[in-house]
Amino acid sequence: MAMPTADVLPALPPDAAPPPSSKKKRRQLRFLANRKAVIGLVIFGFFCLLAVFGPLLEPYDPGKRGDQLLVGPSADHWFGTTHLGQDLFSQMLDGARSVMLVGIIAGVVATVLGVLVGVTSGYLSGLGSESLSALSNVFLVIPALPLILIITLSLPDTDDLTIALVIGCTSWAWGARVLRAQTLSLRRRDYVEAAKATGESTWRILGFEILPNLTAVIAASFIGTVIFAVLSEITLAFIGVPGVSEWNWGAILFWAQSQQALAQGAWWWFVPPGLAIALLGTGLALLNFGIDEYVNPRLRSSAGTKVRGVKMRVGFTPVLTAKEGK
Numbered sequence: 001m002a003m004p005t006a007d008v009l010p011a012l013p014p015d016a017a018p019p020p021s022s023k024k025k026r027r028q029l030r031f032l033a034n035r036k037a038v039i040g041l042v043i044f045g046f047f048c049l050l051a052v053f054g055p056l057l058e059p060y061d062p063g064k065r066g067d068q069l070l071v072g073p074s075a076d077h078w079f080g081t082t083h084l085g086q087d088l089f090s091q092m093l094d095g096a097r098s099v100m101l102v103g104i105i106a107g108v109v110a111t112v113l114g115v116l117v118g119v120t121s122g123y124l125s126g127l128g129s130e131s132l133s134a135l136s137n138v139f140l141v142i143p144a145l146p147l148i149l150i151i152t153l154s155l156p157d158t159d160d161l162t163i164a165l166v167i168g169c170t171s172w173a174w175g176a177r178v179l180r181a182q183t184l185s186l187r188r189r190d191y192v193e194a195a196k197a198t199g200e201s202t203w204r205i206l207g208f209e210i211l212p213n214l215t216a217v218i219a220a221s222f223i224g225t226v227i228f229a230v231l232s233e234i235t236l237a238f239i240g241v242p243g244v245s246e247w248n249w250g251a252i253l254f255w256a257q258s259q260q261a262l263a264q265g266a267w268w269w270f271v272p273p274g275l276a277i278a279l280l281g282t283g284l285a286l287l288n289f290g291i292d293e294y295v296n297p298r299l300r301s302s303a304g305t306k307v308r309g310v311k312m313r314v315g316f317t318p319v320l321t322a323k324e325g326k
Contacts, residue, residue, distance in 0.1 A: 037290025043283025051100035054093035062091040062247045072268055080268035083259050091247040092272055098245030099230055099280070102164040106229035109168025111222045114175030119214070121176075122183025123206060133180065139173035145232060152236065158243025163236065167229045175221035182217055186210050216295040223288045227281060234277060249273040 032038060060066075066085030073080045079088035121132035151166050152158055186192060187210070195205050211218075237250030244251065252273045256262075261269040 034290040034293055036286040036293070040283045040285070040287030040290055043279060044287060047096060047100055047280050047283070050093060050096040052097075054096045058087075058090040058093050060087040060090045062086065062094045070264065070266055070269075072266075079272050080266070082255065082269065088252070088269065088272065091252055092249070092276065094247040095245060095249045095252065095273070096276075098160050098248045099233065102160050102167065102233040103226045103230040105161065105164035106168040106171065106233075107222045107226035109165060110172040110225040110229075111175060111218060113169065113172035114179055114221055115211075115214075115218060117172065118176035118179030119183050119206060119210065122180035123187050123202070123210065136173045136176045136180070139170065140177065142170075144171055144228070145235065148232060149236065149241065152241055152243065155243075158241075160233075160243075160245055163233060163243060164229070167232050168225075171225055171228055171232075175218075175225065178221060179214060179217060182214055183210060186213055216291055220288055220291045220295070223284055223291065227284045227288075230277075230280060230284075249277055 063086065066081060066087070068077065068081050069085050070083050071077060071081045071085075077087050077089065079092060081087060082091075117132050117136060121129045121136070147170050148163075148166055151170070152163060155162060155166075192205060192209050195209050200209075233244065234248065234250035234253075237244040237248040238254045238257075240254060250273075253270055256266070256269040256273075259269075261267070
């Protein structure tokens with residue numbers, strides 16, 4: 001006897017795959033579910049807000065001298081004062097703008113140059129590719145900080161923007177090498193070969209087939225360059241290079257060191273800028289780690305594993321067994 005087709009229901013396995021829309025949504029939220037990435041974003045966003053609104057929150061003029069000389073933290077001066085009675089809290093807020101401005105601009109410049117040189121040299125072949133690769137190698141072996149110092153001191157007029165451009169134009173080589181290696185592995189993929197077969201132009205293939213797959217690598221390169229730029233600018237300010245913002249965190253540490261703040265017990269003069277540098281570097285490093293775990297499937301899969309205890313024995317290599325955490 002024939003059974004009506006309307007009464008027949010399709011049999012689906014119990015572990016059927018979720019619809020594509022839920023997969024896409026889960027993939028979009030995977031980065032924000034990473035604790036390292038979220039903490040890094042919060043810290044980085046906090047310092048960006050300080051750079052924008054910090055000068056509006058300054059209780060005093062950073063350069064104004066007062067009668068309270070070398071006084072510790074109090075209700076009037078949250079971070080204490082210098083040997084000239086200047087408010088350190090106002091100097092810290094004013095210096096945040098210089099640090100973040102140089103870091104972000106240098107990161108953008110170095111990332112753009114790294115993408116142009118790295119992706120182009122990785123996709124193209126011939127003399128042009130080898131020339132760009134050789135240029136990257138030259139900039140890679142040159143000591144970055146001495147080169148930045150020489151260029152900065154050779155310029156007639158320097159300011160934060162000039163220093164940011166100098167740092168960005170001299171620190172793109174490492175990112176370019178990484179992007180070149182990734183592009184070399186992508187240019188032989190099936191979807192790239194299919195785009196070539198359909199007659200797509202080279203620049204369209206680079207812009208719509210290769211660059212979207214390098215987004216996370218480019219973001220990690222940008223974060224790494226920002227860290228290097230921030231530390232380089234603070235170093236330049238600490239050693240007294242002209243043109244750096246007067247109240248840069250490195251300049252605050254320079255004056256604290258030159259006036260022997262540690263010997264005088266004025267810990268409030270060098271601890272706040274040191275903690276700010278460490279906190280900003282930690283936030284950027286956590287953000288970079290979060291991007292690495294988002295990009296690398298092995299790091300992402302190992303983030304939720306629990307390692308059982310293993311009894312160590314001399315002469316044998318221990319084997320760890322991992323159990324997926326729920």
